Amino acid sequence: MTKANHYGFPDASGIYIFSPSSAIADPLALERATTQLNAMGFKVAVDRTALARHQRFAGTDTQRLAAFSRAIKQKLPIVMASRGGYGITRLLPHLDFKAIADSGKRFIGQSDFTAFNLALLAQTGMVSYAGPTACSDFGAKKPEILTTEIFGESMRGELEILSFETQDADAVDCRGVLWGGNLAMVTALIGTPYMPKIKGGILFVEDVGEHPYRIERMLNQLAQAGILGKQKALLLGGFTEYKLAEHDQGYDLKSVISYIRKTVGIPVITGLPYGHTAMKATLPIGAKIGLATEKGLVHLVLDEHEH
Amino acid sequence: MTKANHYGFPDASGIYIFSPSSAIADPLALERATTQLNAMGFKVAVDRTALARHQRFAGTDTQRLAAFSRAIKQKLPIVMASRGGYGITRLLPHLDFKAIADSGKRFIGQSDFTAFNLALLAQTGMVSYAGPTACSDFGAKKPEILTTEIFGESMRGELEILSFETQDADAVDCRGVLWGGNLAMVTALIGTPYMPKIKGGILFVEDVGEHPYRIERMLNQLAQAGILGKQKALLLGGFTEYKLAEHDQGYDLKSVISYIRKTVGIPVITGLPYGHTAMKATLPIGAKIGLATEKGLVHLVLDEHEH
Numbered sequence: 001m002t003k004a005n006h007y008g009f010p011d012a013s014g015i016y017i018f019s020p021s022s023a024i025a026d027p028l029a030l031e032r033a034t035t036q037l038n039a040m041g042f043k044v045a046v047d048r049t050a051l052a053r054h055q056r057f058a059g060t061d062t063q064r065l066a067a068f069s070r071a072i073k074q075k076l077p078i079v080m081a082s083r084g085g086y087g088i089t090r091l092l093p094h095l096d097f098k099a100i101a102d103s104g105k106r107f108i109g110q111s112d113f114t115a116f117n118l119a120l121l122a123q124t125g126m127v128s129y130a131g132p133t134a135c136s137d138f139g140a141k142k143p144e145i146l147t148t149e150i151f152g153e154s155m156r157g158e159l160e161i162l163s164f165e166t167q168d169a170d171a172v173d174c175r176g177v178l179w180g181g182n183l184a185m186v187t188a189l190i191g192t193p194y195m196p197k198i199k200g201g202i203l204f205v206e207d208v209g210e211h212p213y214r215i216e217r218m219l220n221q222l223a224q225a226g227i228l229g230k231q232k233a234l235l236l237g238g239f240t241e242y243k244l245a246e247h248d249q250g251y252d253l254k255s256v257i258s259y260i261r262k263t264v265g266i267p268v269i270t271g272l273p274y275g276h277t278a279m280k281a282t283l284p285i286g287a288k289i290g291l292a293t294e295k296g297l298v299h300l301v302l303d304e305h306e307h
Numbered sequence: 308m309t310k311a312n313h314y315g316f317p318d319a320s321g322i323y324i325f326s327p328s329s330a331i332a333d334p335l336a337l338e339r340a341t342t343q344l345n346a347m348g349f350k351v352a353v354d355r356t357a358l359a360r361h362q363r364f365a366g367t368d369t370q371r372l373a374a375f376s377r378a379i380k381q382k383l384p385i386v387m388a389s390r391g392g393y394g395i396t397r398l399l400p401h402l403d404f405k406a407i408a409d410s411g412k413r414f415i416g417q418s419d420f421t422a423f424n425l426a427l428l429a430q431t432g433m434v435s436y437a438g439p440t441a442c443s444d445f446g447a448k449k450p451e452i453l454t455t456e457i458f459g460e461s462m463r464g465e466l467e468i469l470s471f472e473t474q475d476a477d478a479v480d481c482r483g484v485l486w487g488g489n490l491a492m493v494t495a496l497i498g499t500p501y502m503p504k505i506k507g508g509i510l511f512v513e514d515v516g517e518h519p520y521r522i523e524r525m526l527n528q529l530a531q532a533g534i535l536g537k538q539k540a541l542l543l544g545g546f547t548e549y550k551l552a553e554h555d556q557g558y559d560l561k562s563v564i565s566y567i568r569k570t571v572g573i574p575v576i577t578g579l580p581y582g583h584t585a586m587k588a589t590l591p592i593g594a595k596i597g598l599a600t601e602k603g604l605v606h607l608v609l610d611e612h613e614h
Contacts, residue, residue, distance in 0.1 A: 025554060055558035056520065086520045089527050090566075188524055190498040191532030213363065213393045217495055220396050225498030247332060251362035259397075 009106045012155035014043030014076035016105075017134045018067045019050045019058030021112040022085020027051055029139030030082060036138040040152055043076060050082055057087045065094055072103035078155060082134045084111025084182075092116075092194050097123035106155070109133050111208075111276065114181030119194035121179060121286040129154070130181045130204075130274065131282030144278040154282035154302075162281055162300040166271035166293070168257065173292040174232040178300075179285050180204040187218040190225050199230045202291050204283065206237030206275035212248075215239060216256040223264050233267045233291055234260070235298075238275025269298055316413045319462035321350030321383035323412075324441045325374045326357045326365030328419040329392020334358055336446030337389060343445040347459055350383060357389055364394045372401055379410035385462060390442045391418025391489075399423075399501050404430035413462070416440050418515075418583065421488030426501035428486060428593040436461070437488045437511075437581065438589030451585035461589035461609075469588055469607040473578035473600070475564065480599040481539040485607075486592050487511040494525040497532050506537045509598050511590065513544030513582035519555075522546060523563040530571050540574045540598055541567070542605075545582025576605055 015037055017030070024030055030051065034044045047067050052059030059067070064087060071079045092115065100107075101124035107116065108129035117128045131154070132138060132147050153159040177198050180186055183205040189195040203222075207215060222228040239253055261268050269291075274280045283300075290301030322344055324337070331337055337358065341351045354374050359366030366374070371394060378386045399422065407414075408431035414423065415436035424435045438461070439445060439454050460466040484505050487493055490512040496502040510529075514522060529535040546560055568575050576598075581587050590607075597608030 023554065023556075053556065055562065056555045057558075086524065089524055089531070092531065188494075188528050190528070191534070192528060194531065217393065217396055221495050221497070221499060224396070224399065224501065227498070245363075247330065248363045249330075249360065251364075255362065 009077065009104065011077050012042070014045070015078040015080050016045050016047065016071055016074050016076040017050055017080050017082055018047035018071050019052065019082040020064050020067065020091065020109070020116065021058060021081065021087040022056055022083060023053040023058045024051055024082055024135055026135070029135040032141070033134040033139035036143055036148070040148060042078075045074065045076055047071065056085070058082070061090055061094070065091055068095060068100070072100055072105055077104070077106060079105045079107045080134050081109030081113045083136050084109065084113055084133065086112055088112050088115040089188060092119050095119070100124070101126040108282065110280070111182045112185060114185035115189060115194065117181055117285045118179065118186065118189055118196055122194050122196040125286065127284050127286040129282055130285055132280055137278070137280070140278065147278065147280050151282045159282075160301070160303045162302060164271055164273050164298050165296055166269060166298050169269040169271070169293050169298055170261070170267035171293050172233050172267040172269065174202070175288060175290045176232045177201040178204065178283060178287055178289045180235070181206070181285065183207040183215065183218050184210065187221055190221060190227070196286075201231050202233050202235060202289065203228065203231045204235035204237060204272055204274065206272070207239055208276035209241045210239070211242045212244070212251065212253045212256045215253070216259060219256070219260050223260070228264050229266060231266055233269060234264070235272045236268065236270045237272040238277045240276055269293065271298065316384065316411065318384050319349070321352070322385040322387050323352050323354065323378055323381050323383040324357055324387050324389055325354035325378050326359065326389040327371050327374065327398065327416070327423065328365060328388065328394040329363055329390060330360040330365045331358055331389055331442055333442070336442040339448070340441040340446035343450055343455070347455060349385075352381065352383055354378065363392070365389070368397055368401070372398055375402060375407070379407055379412055384411070384413060386412045386414045388416030388420045388440045390440050391416065391420055393419055395419050395422040396495060399426050402426070407431070408433040415589065417587070418489045419492060421492035422496060422501065424488055424592040425486065425493065425496055425503055429501050429503040432593065434591050434593040436589055437592055439587055444585070444587070447585065454585065454587050458589045466589075467608070467610045469609060471578055471580050471605050472603055473576060473605050476576040476578070476600045476605055477568070477574035478600050479540050479574040479576065481509070482595060482597050483539045484508040485511065485590060485594055485596045487542070488513070488592065490514040490522065490525050491517065494528050497528060497534070503593070508538050509540050509542060509596065510535070510538045511542035511544060511579055511581065513579070514546055515583035516548045517546070518549050519551070519558065519560045519563045522560070523566060526563070526567050530567070535571050536573060538573055540576060541571070542579045543575065543577045544579040545584045547583055576600065578605065
């Protein structure tokens, strides 16, 4: 049984998997993803170049652009990236964003996919999703149960509030457009026509393999470009797989958070269950949501849009 | 003997060394730098917090800002960074660029220092230099002779043409403002008030420890932000210390260069002797120069400004 999604998407009957970024390393992960998603009640179709390879990419730019075209023409309502990696920024000038928005498909992906999520929002205002990908999440040998459950609830329009614990959050109670994703990809769009111009939004970011000084440099660019200070809150997801060096001498992610708090002056909230981690929420990019903190808990109210 | 520098700087009698970025790891390198620069005929003074440390930085932001203030008040005409690292972008909103330009000092540094070079150009139009730093170059146990010679000639206004061999260059014969530096720092300024707005310029970039896909992503951002296509040429310096992975499957720096040539359509010239390498030219950022290719050689005509 499905009910209408908060953001006007009609149904959650099936998922079309395609590869817009890097090549799939292990075809078995794609098979496991299909099995897992079937078991969750989704029909699944796999794009015919999902397993293509050209250098590090899942096919040439032409092939990956054609996959986008097929994805909006086929019938299943959800379009999911097989994985992240690199390659979408090369495609942005050649995508027909109007046709993509007109298709009414619900796009979901993460990491490199952030470039698409934000470009679609910038060019058309359309909501799409940051969340699990086919191979990296549903194709894992043991998919993270909360990740799959939240994804299912989100697609079926049943997820009204997402609450999580935080160790470090400024008090906040606000509403705004949720946007963001992978921090490196968010900053890679600054100055381009693919960067949404959002004031009073709620920006969330995560990253993998980036040293805290690079995380700080990226947040600082968002601040100095006049973007960060215009948001109502900054939500920090996972920042994983970086190595501190001896010469950091106490400088770490906490130093970065403290520095950003001091210099930007907007509420900062840590602990968002989203990142290059097995546990990741499904988050609607471009949707108006509510955000409130309460006694070590943070609540994202996801059904603000229709009420 | 000194003669007036092409860009109106009065003399090259001495060098003031300061630390605007990361902490100096080895104080002996600073001593060797002083000895080497003395031997080259330069008076040397070292800022009093050049050896300071706060976490990974050469002192707190306040200390490093005070070092800038001292550097423009003291008498030696050249102000040289002790090293790169990270830290200048934190200082940009607090620097008095007008006072810095009014001081008439010749600033030189590289890597993180690119943020200062470009911010000074953006905010005041003043020329400063990308080139060797005290500890990393003059403090090396065996300084690279060409690096030190070109630096000396450049500071004394004797360097009229810098020629280098290239394996891969589009034919070009043009004039324009030379600008750029470390690619990560150039892109970290996009969208901020510290990014120069240069049309018809000659952009040079280098980087260290960045995988070709990240180099491509950064160049792509410069392209999609409308910056790269407005330049008369792109000069590529050293891109060093990155590791290709098996899944790159033939994707490498050559792929990036070929992709950028095809998508941006401006002349691309490789082989610029500048980067995180012992051999590095001293390059005037913000100066109008000439650029011409001829039979596997590239000529940078550095004395265009006054003629």
